[in-house]
Amino acid sequence: MPLRSLPRLLLLLSGLLLAVASPLQAQQPTAVIAAEAHLEAWSDPLASLGTLRADESVTLSATVTDTVAELNFRDGEEVEAGQLLIRLADDEAQADLLAAQALREERRNAVNRLTQLQQRNLAPRGDLEDARSRLRQVEAEIQALEARLNDYRLRAPFGGRVGFRNVSVGTLVTPGTELVTLDKLDVMKLDFTLPELTLGEISPGLALSATSAAYPDTVFGAEIASIGTRIDPVSRSVSVRALIDNPEGKLRPGMLMNVVVQREARRALVIPESALIPEGRRQFVLTLTPDDEHRVTRREVSIGARRKGEVEILTGLEAGQLVVAHGTERVRDGQPTRLLGILDDTTSVSELLRRDREAAEASG
Structure with a gap:
């Protein structure tokens, strides 16, 4: 290349470098x-599925054979502890009780007469003891009849909500016939399982949250109440129970819950x-x-x-x-x-x- 062309080439290269550098310098x-x-x-949460149970739950059944005389509740009604729910026809049992009470009064009077005579030495002491024995016998019979009468009256063992009424007045029931369910729903038991390896990381009082498909926007807070004493040898899991307050009665026994346990942070x-x-x-x-x-x-x-x-x-x-x-x-x-x-x-x-x-x- 001739030497006289070198300055022109350098000038051209300088222009190209300036053209390339200008956009880079202007870039923000x-x-x-x-x-x-x-x-x-x-906190690394532990996820599980749990099932709800009522805090207290019972199915009231008949223990005698007779017909339904009274039904004192409506479907789904809140009842108090001791409230009479069902009375079976007890006319025969009542008659037997009245007869036994009359016999008790008769034997009590006999004991009183013999006591007065014996105090004046006009009656053998053995006759007085026999009369007292017969009085104690009829008093025992009265207690048995009164206990039998209780079998004709079904009362709520605790406060809660009754289920559907599946019998009517006049229905003949026999021992074992299920008459009504009763559940205490203000507190619910949530039972679920966790892997055996988490046993050292959970303890009573540990917080958890639970959700249900029935209330997807509601998170129910709870705490672990107790941990099972045994490990399932098949699933290698431990049973855990939590208690959930249920003041509005949204939760029902048998519901499936998604459980998230918050481990120690x-x-x-x-x-x-x-x-x-x-x-x-x-x-x-x-x-x-x-x-x-x-x-x-x-x-x-x-x-x-x-x-x-x-x-x-x-x-x-x-x-x-x-x-x-x-x-x-x-x-x-x-x-x-x-x-x-x-x-x-x-x-x-x-x-x-x-x-x-x-x-x-x-x-x-």
């Missing part, structure tokens, strides 16, 4: 939203799940350096448990460091950024973007 830092790695209480380093950049089995985050134009640094981290919107960081970060939570796909390692804000409990991505848009419109 990428806007990002950050979050701070922070320590907070973290630990301190964990937490960041938003959106800050993770997965590559195969490895996880990375982009940290920001506030003293250097919030320049991005790519770091590999190891993660632990996850929960909705958050992830536990085991290694690779320290508390207080800023990570890119929104905009990770637009920035690269070593690139400066424009920080729009830091996410916390009082802010959101949409709120920070709105503020930036309003500020741009006001300055433009």
